[in-house]
Amino acid sequence: MTDSTTPRVLVLSGEPPPGLEPLDGRAELRIVTEDRLAAELPAADALLVWDFATDALPAAWPREGGPRWVHTASAGVDRLMFPALVESDTVLTNARGVFEQPIAEYVAGQVLALAKDFAGTYERQRRRVWEHRVTERVGGTRAVVVGGGPIGRATARTLGALGLRVALVGRTARADDPEVGRVHAFAELDALLPEADWVVSAAPLTDQTRDMFDARAFALMKRGARFLNVGRGPLVVEDDLLAALRARQLAGAALDVFREEPLTDGSPLWDAPGLLVSPHMSADTTTWLDDLAAVFVDNFGRWRAGRPLRNVVDKKLGYVPYAATAEAEGALR
Template structure:
């Protein structure tokens, strides 16, 4: 039996799964009841935090799949210590997020926000814009999304380096990867800093006062990873103090972003509602990824995108697991 945790919307195109299993659809309130007797759980509402509270009812669960790249909403101690296999939807959002990052880099460099303001004011004001070719970019997080970002920015002529758990040279996408544990020591070398690291105990709050103080006053910060990578109050303080020139933020510590947040109206800040990876048809693609893994699970074959529950993400060399 399969339980599917839904939010406001149910997953589309589940016919193939429904023909092969008994499927229970539930929202957060009914999750505990729906987990009893379930062999697998599909967390379609990938931002839901309901799974830890309902976990005691999971009496025969073998596999949990989340319809997102980040697994922090379901990575709690009881799951980590269990034999339940955890998989994610790695690969679905890579190119869309990379396009978003290139888009906001161009928006900063070409001053599109100011152009739109002047257009609305019917004001003709000539300005010069920046080139992005040759600018130095640091991508913090060297997983598939970070690699897609690096490839696209390199194609646009930017110089891209990575920051990850292990320093190395000769990386095919980043060239040089720095040790993320030493982040403040080299942040000042970069014109753009892109956060796309998974949320773990080590990365939570990694962008705070020390990090922003280490950046160039002309640098722009882009967060397409997790809101909790950033200490929001310290980002606001850094922007107000001119320690960095701007920020493009797609994720936040609190979502939706509260109406009274200063980030809404601060100059040099671009706010989007956690949508950088959400292209037309993405929901169907998420179901296709789950359905393909579901067929493997039913056949006892190794699953794709198995998360290392100690690390909090799929390792570079994915580990298989039979259902």
């Protein structure tokens, strides 16, 4: 966008987000809640989906007019993959760059917590029980990280720094990836699972990946392996995971995302043997809201100047392709 008019930017949020002060005087910011979205969208030039857990956008999307650019303050974009937006000329961007390292650190922390039985240590401390026991080494064990984008790559690098031998699985195989060496294709996953001590789900939610971790996948894993999901809840068939944990096919698991959130009080996942539950917080750090705003502010400047935007989602694929991002990042610096 390069015209001289002040653009109208809708911000879907219950309250004004922090960090948007640099847009004062550069944009007409309008904070809207879900009940006002349909009325405001036709006249909007851009939309910031700050409330990224909303499901209101498909019903509110206008038949005519509407924003030329939509940005979501999230890495996942599956909630925005409705036909009217996908088939439109509207450019969609996400918050790639904010979540990668925090999620990788969360995965590393959970791997260490499971291997070192921190939960057992804390429980014995609570009961004032002094009980010496041995735990496991993580160095030299094998991890399969499913998801070849920045989150999966950051996770692979971080686990590698702990001494794990990591295989990264993505949509497209690469024999000499400049960052991680080799990337395996999804078709190779079945052959990798039986050798893995740790399986990390960090993939986007697409038709190809939905329900990919089911009874069949868990049965392929070696007995005593552990499973972690930091991708999207619907990647996992939770009843099948429960069965694998109860049968001791898996020695443990850690879930940060779920098919339905928040997890209900009656969910059997709370009491599943060896399962660590966290409330969708693996990426959320003390600065994450400011970091999310900074990504949008930077892209707003590019949009106004008619320059290439960062983190453009391929709406046919349902995510930002890694190769395109790496090429764009080099050109944009």
